Amino acid sequence: MLADIDTWVLDLDNTLYPARSALAEQLTHGILSTIAQYYETDLAGARRIQSELVAEYGTSLRGAMVTGTIDPHEFLDFERRIDYSVIGPDPLLATALDALPGRRYVYTNGSAYHADQALSRLGLTDCIDGVFDILAGELIPKPYAESLDAFLQLYDVDPARAAMFDDLEVNLALPHERGMTTVWVTDGTPYEQVAERRWRTADVRTFLATLDV
Template sequence: MTDKTRLPDSADFAHVTEWVFDLDNTLYPRHTDLFSQIDKKMTDYVRTLLDLDHEAARGIQKKYYREHGTTLQGLMLHHGIEPNDFLEKVHDIDYSWVKPDLALGEAIKALPGRKFIFTNGDTPHAERTARALGILDHFDDIFDIVAADLKPKPAPETYDRFLARHGVHKHKAAMFEDLPRNLLAPHALGMRTVLIVPNNLDEVLDEVWEHEGKDGDHVEYVTDDLAGFLKSAMA
């Protein structure tokens, strides 16, 4: 059995000229805990919208997230909410939690070809986060939930839309994600797939189901050090 946690050598990624990165809990580590602010804002939004207590609102939020890819998609389908209002409110957070990552910036800058952020969040959130990390200028573009016509990963048509919008050659692309289910479509398309995991692999996560499938064949590499992984791929 192939060791997915092995560091790559340059031959493994020699064909890659399109580098595609998820944003939250991928470009910054999970222990930064930035997404917990968004998570709380989403619960509050559901609680206010549906006049529920906190526990019931959180249950609905997580149900929609699991069934539809994002809480937003569930709220749109079941309650007809206006997406821009939701996106603005849940991303009104404190970005000082994110610290500059010089090593990651240098590793991304050194990658040959184009680099993209591909997120189920919106572009303003991606820009603020990447700017706080000190890596925004290293990316060619951001493909967000609005560009995806509000259809989130892991929907296969969203990856097709991304590839078409940016003219990305799927067999020359690599996808970096923290959720195994979001690597199913990229792997089926022929992209290299890399799963980003917490640096403590035994860490107890709020949503254990999020990591179901991490041992599947659609996950080619697993790493808890994105900068180190990228550096090894270019060595």
């Protein structure tokens, strides 16, 4: 299956490592703490504000920039204080990625710094041909068309020959409309096809192991 795919597009957070990991917890706390400081509120207030910003603008950073004057580099500075040692090598995932034909990219709403640190700890750096981060997208995040178009143009990706993995279903709607095969990484069955060129899996490693490529 998916024998026609030659470009593999992978989200990072909650996709290449589990959503329940200590790294995901640190990211959430870092974002909430930054929002709390910027909007002068407590963590409960920050959680409410974050939910509103993400719903309206796609990411907390984009929302804070549109509704305020925060500097994006200042917002992302919390990533420099994250302890990335809480995640370790995933040799089975590395083997599965290495076996894929064609190119493999990380497409993330986080920063390249965060992606580089996480990929290094996971032992996946050599498996990835490039990272497209929020700064490469000129601070416009998934799921906006401007972000997807910038990614496709930068790496000369043919959507009809690309598969995209993401833990947020909303981030996969437009890629699917453009002709990409999509794989929603979420709780549930190890893997299943839910529609033409649409799949769902509980784990990227498990899904890739089923491919005949």
